[in-house]
Amino acid sequence: MKKEEIPQDESNLSKSNVKELCYATDENGNYTTGLSTGWEPxxxxxxxxxxxxxxxxxxxxxxxxxxxxxxxxxxxxxxxxxxxxxxxxxxxxxxxxxxxxxxxxxxxxxxxxxxxxxxxxxxxxxxxxxxxxx
Known part of the structure; x- marks a missing residue:
């Protein structure tokens, strides 16, 4: 997934201001990390x-x-x-x-x-x- 597509859904994490580290690709196709507040599934x-x-x-x-x-x-x-x-x-x-x-x-x-x-x-x-x- 691309960095800008990292899910930011409502979750237990978002309620406690905690974010989860996710791996994604940047605009150059290189792997990088990003923070997510949650993912509904x-x-x-x-x-x-x-x-x-x-x-x-x-x-x-x-x-x-x-x-x-x-x-x-x-x-x-x-x-x-x-x-x-x-x-x-x-x-x-x-x-x-x-x-x-x-x-x-x-x-x-x-x-x-x-x-x-x-x-x-x-x-x-x-x-x-x-x-x-x-």
Whole structure:
């Protein structure tokens, strides 16, 4: 795209006076950089993904309240992690982390394992174990 064609659409960036660096060509065909306040398709895609994440967070809260999931699921969603990422952070197999998402198994976890999860979520063990989906 040419430098003068860099999108300047309304976006979350333009609301905060932040601009995104883009590559474009100048009048001589050489690559250069320019600033963009936003691009409508990118804004729509970002809003959709944020809405999907927020829905998963709310679903996790409801599952904790109803006793279907442990707080691990909520904090995993809140920190935008998936099972593989969380397993890497805590240094365990994915199947084991998924098993800890069951409330009955979560209640039996020892302090060392709880601390690994708390460290991964950057919270205290008390915050992790006392979260009830509020």
């Amino acid at each position: 990118k804004t729509i895609a970002l809003e959709n993904s944020i809405n999907a994440i927020n829905e998963r967070i709310e679903e996790a809260k409801q599952n904790i309240k109803s006793g279907k999931a442990s707080p691990i699921v909520y904090f995993m969603e809140l920190h935008r992690m998936d099972w593989i990422t969380l397993a890497d952070y805590v240094g365990m197999w994915k199947w084991r982390v998924k098993r800890h998402a069951k409330p009955s198994v979560f209640k039996k976890l020892n302090q060392k394992i709880l601390q690994k999860y708390a460290d991964a979520f950057q919270i205290s063990v008390a915050e992790l174990t006392n979260y009830k989906g509020a």
